[in-house]
Amino acid sequence: MPLLDTLAAGLAHLSRICGFDTIDGFPPGHPYASTRWNRAYFDIASDTKAEKIERILADAITNTPLVFAHISHPTPAMQRALIAVIEAVMRRGDPTALVTLLIAAYDAPHTIEAVPGLRRAIEDSRAGNPSMRAFAVLEFLGQMQAPFGVIDMIDQQRLPAP
Incomplete structure (x- = not known):
């Protein structure tokens, strides 16, 4: 039996290295290692580089913003990416559902602020109903x-091209 366990572990390791397996988080030691996503919504090969993973997820949010609900600690x-969609939706409709997703992301203390002061603004609104x-x-x-535009430009310059 130990031989089968060793063989299974070796095949699992080989599968991850070759990219046959999907992942649901950044590798250990990555600055965003606490970020997790539901594999059912994001099919990301295990051999994908961390910078590309972040770009894939941001693109998915831009195309289908409700998938943001399936990411913890974005x-x-x-x-x-979600804020940009919120801005676009605001021009033609009601972005309340998307803003609610952003607010929910900040319920977790490990979520890093995308815009300085956003966490404070969310915490200051705790007494209100969801619309408020x-x-x-x-x-x-x-x-x-x-x-926001300046921060976005700085971040784009820091990330390498795909």
């Missing part, structure tokens, strides 16, 4: 629009 780039909270966050994001 990275700042993922949050900025969404409005407070939208108001904050509206005030932070200029710095």
Whole structure:
């Protein structure tokens, strides 16, 4: 029996190295190692580089923003992708559902702020109902629009091309 266990472990390791397995988080030691996602919504090969993983997830959020609900502790780039969608939706409809997803992400203490002061704005709105909270966050994001673009440009310059 130990031989079969060793063989199974070796095959599992080989499968991960070759990219046949899917992953649900960044590798240990990565700055965003606490970020997790549901494999059912994101098919990311185990041999994918961390920078590309973040880009894949941000692109998925841009294309289908409700998948943001299936990510715990989203990275700042993922949050900025959702904020960009919120801004676009705001021009033609009600972004409350998407803002609620952003607020829910900040319930976790390990979520890193995408925009300085966002966590504080969310915490300050705790006493309100969901609509009031969404409005407070939208108001904050509206005030932070200029710095948001600068942060986004800096982050894009830091990430290597795909």
